[in-house]
Structure formats: C-alpha cells, structure tokens
Amino acid sequence: MSAIRQAFVLINIYTLIFLLCWLITNLLIEKKIIENIDKKLSYDIESISLVWQSEKKLTLRSSKDSYYMIAPNSYGYVGRIVKGAIFPENIINLKEGFHNVELIGEKGKRLSARALLSKINSDLFVSAQSLTTLIQINKTINQIFLVSFIFSAIFITIGLFSIARNTQIKISNIEKNLNYIKSGRLKTRIKLKGDDDLVRVSNSINETTQQLENLMEQFKNQSANLAHDLKTPLTSLRLNLEQKISSNKLNKKSIRESILQIDHIINIFDTIIKIARIQSGSERKKFKKIKLIDFGKEIFETYGPVIEDRGFKTYYNSFDGSKIKLDKDLIFILVTNLIQNSLKYSKKDTIIGITFGPDQILIEDEGPGIPLNLMSKVIEPMYRLKRESKGGGYGLGLSMVKAICEIHNGELIIKNRENKKNGLAVGIKFINQAT
C-alpha cells in the first residue's frame, strides 16, 4: 500500500473514532442531567402532595424552569390547579412515572419538559421541569466537538499527507537508485536529506553499494594483476620447456624446475582463493572466544625457533586481557604473513618481536620500515615493495592480513616504529570485543 493510501486510511479511522467519542459524550452527559432532574421532580411531588393533604392548596411557586399541576379526584380531575405553564389536556391519562412532555409556557411558547406523574390518595400530582438547559448543553458540546474536529482533521490531513508525500518521494528515489545499482551502475548513491528511518536505510544501502563497488574494483584489479602475474611464470615455463625440448635437454632436473614453477602458480591461485573466501565472510563460523595470551604462547612456541634459526633474535611479550572472538586458523595465517615479511626485509642479528594481548597482536622488526607515501599502497593486492627482490612472495601477504583484520572487525596496525631509527610494527587491534 502506498504511503498516501495509508494516510487516507488513517484519516478515516481518526474520523470514525472522533464521531464515536462525540456520541458517547453526549449520551453520558444527557443521562447524568436527566438523573438529576428526576431526583428534583420526586422531591417536588413529595412537597406539593404533603401541603395539599393538609391545606388543600398548591403552595410551591413555579420557578423559572419548574411547573406544577394538581388534579384532585374530588373535582373529578376536571378542576386543575396549575402553576407556570399549560399542561397538555391528555396528561391525566398518562401512567404514573416519568415522561417527556411538551408544555406551553409564557407567551404561548412551547417547551420540552420532563414530567413526573404520581397518584396519592387518588389525587393526581404532576411536577415538570423544562429541558432547555439540557438542550443548551447538548448544543454547546456539539459546537465544541465540531470546531475541534474541523481543526484537528485539517491539521492531521495536512500533516499526514505531507509526511506520506515526503515518504513516497523518498521511496521512489530509493527505488529508482536501486534499479540503477541493479543494472550495474555501482557509482549510484541515494541522496536523501533528514534523519528519518528511510534516510538511515538509504545510508546503509549506500554503504553496501560502496562495499560492492570496492569489491568489484578489487576483483577487477585482482583479475588484471592475476592475469599479469600468472602470464609471467607461465611464459617462462613455456619458454623453458620449449628450449629444453629443442636442445634435447629435457632431463629430470629441468622437469623438477618446471614443477617448482607450476607449484608457484598454484600457490598464487590458492592464496587469491583464500583471500576471496575470507573477504566473502564464509570463514566467520569458525570464530571462538579465546585469550590472546594463551594463543600467543602457542604461536611463539611455533615461530620462536623459526626466527632464531634464521639468524634473528626474538622476544615474546604477553598481556592478559578479556577473551577475544577470533578464528585461530586465520590469525595463524596473519601472524605467519607478518613474520614472513619481517624475516624477508630485516637484516640478520636484528630483533623480531611478537606481542599478544590484551586486545592486539603485533609483530615488530628492525627492518627498513615502509615509506610513509607507500603505507596505503602496500595493502593492495599484488603490490610489492621490492618487485625486483628475489625473496619470492606474490604481493598478497598484506592483502590477506587486511582481509583477516576486516573479518574480525579489527583494525590493521601498520606503522613505522616510534623512537627507532628503523623498524616496522604490523598487527591487528581487536575492536569492541571486550566481554
């Protein structure tokens, strides 16, 4: 249902409820006034009957709205004593009790009245009261309700329709932009002003589209880089084999070299697939809450000896803290990549430190660090600081680290070490994880 139709339905519901309230208010007030009049009439009848029995006369004087009549049986009900108004001729035929009647008042003016008929010792006593006040009150209430209805209805109609129109425009805007996004125009963004729910939804859609655009961009770059990086070893492999065949030198050694080159290509593939899987979030289900300090001990037990055997010094710092929700396998990959980089870029005999806890993991080395202008570049897939270096690597390590940080909602720490001439500190800081 469109927003305008919803507004129309709401206004109809409001009108119905208003009318119902109006009716109920009228009925309740009328009932209360009639009850009071009836009480007064009963009291008046009692008074005039008592005086009649002792003095045979009608002593109560009619006030502005009260009228009395006595029709004694001794007169055969014909002779009547009346005060204040003319009672209808047939009133003596009515049953005892309360009745709504019409009297003729001063200057022959007809008036509605409430009357009580009572026969005491076979004489008929009638006491009546004008209903002018009740009618006046009813009229006033109706006027109040009508005026408030007109004003509130106008106000609500204008308010609701403007809100509905505004909503309708925003929804159409979102719909139009989503159709653009659907058709592949990922640069489309929904521009809405304000701070309502639809603006928040639009902002979320914009963020998702941005993410999608980034991923597509990454995918395009990755595919292009992948094609480039695979073509090089494949070309070299092909040339190598061709050369060996033409020179009849295809022996075990050359075949083993070719296998190594193929393994290299397979590794690139595997790494890219792994990054894609991490980025897709499908690895999230293996997350468990563990203490970094315990996990760090296990990691250092594995990597401490590796670092030392490669001719470096090492240390392990641990800080106790809350449990962190993480995927151990992925964090193992993260640490492996960072240690690998430190081993690759640092000079022998320098120190590579491992720190775990309370909410971060940090690998620090005394290598050359990263020039500030290249800090953002190094986390791009296939980017290598030393492309000419023979240290291997596919330039995928830090993009893998970044993907692992993102899936943990963590922050990638990458900074040149303060107060050190050389050195880099890289790691992950877990955010909003404390329990």
Next chain:
Amino acid sequence: MKILLLEDDGSLGPWLKENLNKIGNSVDLFTDGDKALIAGLKIQYDIMVIDRMVPGLDGLEMIKNIRERGIDTPTIFLTALNDIDNRIQGFDAGGDDYLSKPFALEELISRINALSKRTNFKKNKASSDFLRSGDLEIDLTNRQCFRQKQKIELNNKELMILEYFIRFEGQKLTKSMLLELVWNINHDPTTSIVETHISRLRSKIEKPFNDKLISTIRSSGYVYKSK
C-alpha cells in the same frame, strides 16, 4: 594393498592406477560413483581413494552409503574442492583424509601408507599414552621423553612430532601431513616451521647419541626409524 580408485578424469585416473600398481598395489579404477559403490560393497578393499565430483553418485554420497552399511575401509578424498567446508563435509561423510588437487604423487602415496598404518594402530588400540620405540620412550600423560633412560627436554610441538614419527615408524611423513597433524593447519605457511622444529628435535634426540633416527627424503618428507 587393494585399492579402490574413483576418478573420472580420463588421463589422471589411468595414470594414478599405473603408478600405484607400480609400487605393489592392486588398483580397481572406476569412473562413476554407482559402479564404485557396488564394488565397494562387494569387495574388501584396504584403501579407497575417491574423487568427489564424478558422474552418477558423487563421491561424498558414495562414502556415506558405504559407511551406512557398516564398512569402515579407510578413505582418502581426492578433490579440487579444497575449502574448509568441503573438508568438513568430507570428514562428516566418513572420509579419513583429504588431499586437494593438484597434488604430488609422493604425497598421495605417503598418505595412503600412513592411513593404512593409522587404521592398524587404531584397530590394535596401540594408541596408548606410553610409546616405546627402540631406546626411545614417550610418556604422553606427563609430556616426557627419554632416550637410553636419559630425560630429554622437548617442547610441546617437538613432542608431538616425535609421537607421530613413532606412531608412523618406517612410513614417510610429508611436510603437509606434519603441518596437519601437529599444527592442525591445512595450508603451506611457506615458512620453515616443519624444518626448524625437526632440526631442533634432531639436535635433542640424535646429536647427543651420535646416531640418526630421522631421515629426510629429498626435501619432501621424513622417515623415522628406531635403533
């Protein structure tokens, strides 16, 4: 060993069959899951090597069927589906090991041998907490190692490596098998984790006694043999 091989690839299947036969096995090659299931139910094999995506009944369903009928022949899944979910599915269906394509023939042979050995020690309940191999002893409960009654200080990982060497004595354990068994990781971290820890283990259990228990097989794996 009598091996059931389910592989639909026209060149890989016959090549594997030929190479596994060469080293003394008897391999029955099947290219579709339905036929392999019938054979698996009728014939008693020592090992089954199963590709997951094959015509007819797929490899996973085939093994599920076999396990439901109470047949517990050790099974290695051989497949290009290498992610963790697929590995878990493979183990849930009743697989015992998982090797992703592309792979080295040596790796497959080592895993086949290890799996057959692992099944044997499972059957014999030999996986006790106290292991003895020649003059080497491991007390797994107290995490202690002795050689010629002398206590040797090993860290946790070194002890685990030694435990698997003893359990698979005489069998080649590849680097990736050790990574899976000791570190529970199924990717190659490309750092020399295995080499470093084995080198340290050697310096503790071999060097002081002037002999060699662990041999390196052309950088693809290791074989442990007791004295």
